Amino acid sequence: MKKIVLFASGSGSNAENIIRFFAQRAHGEVVAVFCNNPHAKVIDRAENLGVPVVVFDKEALHGESVLLKLRAFGPDLIVLAGFLWMFPAHIIAAFPNQIINIHPALLPKYGGKGMYGMHVHRAIREANETETGISIHYVDPHYDEGDLIFQAKVPVEAHDTPEQIAQKVQQLEYDHFPKVIEQLLLGVNKK
Numbered sequence: 264m265k266k267i268v269l270f271a272s273g274s275g276s277n278a279e280n281i282i283r284f285f286a287q288r289a290h291g292e293v294v295a296v297f298c299n300n301p302h303a304k305v306i307d308r309a310e311n312l313g314v315p316v317v318v319f320d321k322e323a324l325h326g327e328s329v330l331l332k333l334r335a336f337g338p339d340l341i342v343l344a345g346f347l348w349m350f351p352a353h354i355i356a357a358f359p360n361q362i363i364n365i366h367p368a369l370l371p372k373y374g375g376k377g378m379y380g381m382h383v384h385r386a387i388r389e390a391n392e393t394e395t396g397i398s399i400h401y402v403d404p405h406y407d408e409g410d411l412i413f414q415a416k417v418p419v420e421a422h423d424t425p426e427q428i429a430q431k432v433q434q435l436e437y438d439h440f441p442k443v444i445e446q447l448l449l450g451v452n453k454k
Contacts, residue, residue: 265291265448268338270346271298274320275305277344277365282312284441286374291448295336297329299348325351333358338387340447343402344440347379353403362402363447367432369414370398374407384425384432397426397435399443413443 267285271278282293294307297317309316321441323329330353332388333341343350343364368383373395378386387395396416397410401409415438417431 264289265339266294266337267291267444267448268295268333268341269296269309269427270341270343270350270368271296271303271305272300272347273303273305273345275303275308275345278305279312279441280437281342281344281444282309282314286312286444288445291445292438294338297333299346304345305345316442321348324348324354329355330354331334340423340444341402344442349376349406350402350404355402355404360401362442363412364400364402364407364409365436366398366400366407367429367436368398369394369396369416369424369435370400370407372399372412380389381425381429387419387428388423388425391421395404395432397432397439398439412447413439415439 269278269281278296285291293314295315295317297318297319298305301318306316317332319329320350340361341358346388350362357399373383373386394416396414398411399413400411415435417435421430
């Protein structure tokens, strides 16, 4: 059984979707959710599904504490599902090609520091883009610059609001993110 550790900062709808997906699979399971926000809804979602939660602060992330706790869980894959902090280089080095992230746009467009959530969808609306989507990529020491694993697109209609764009992108996340994680665990698309 392959082990997945999720990192999340907010509501945790992607995290819950991934936990539920792997609860029905024989070859992978979410063994923990790491969260940097003690008030995040993802904590309740994970606990309600029986997944242990580790809450940490910036000092723990950039020190040895989070790394030691991660090693104790022994993950085959670390998945950033709405985690907003820069991931530290020492953890990336300890888990080479085992950390992935999802971004709510078609990278390299609309990536980088400060480009997350509604900031991305508003920028896409303001630029009058005709399509957007999701990018799943390996994590490196820079925001949204790791090697791409998968992208999926959705059209942006002229009348779409940023909120409607967000709904379309979120549906892509729900449809594709767990399946891409599963493929990586099975050795398909592995770097």
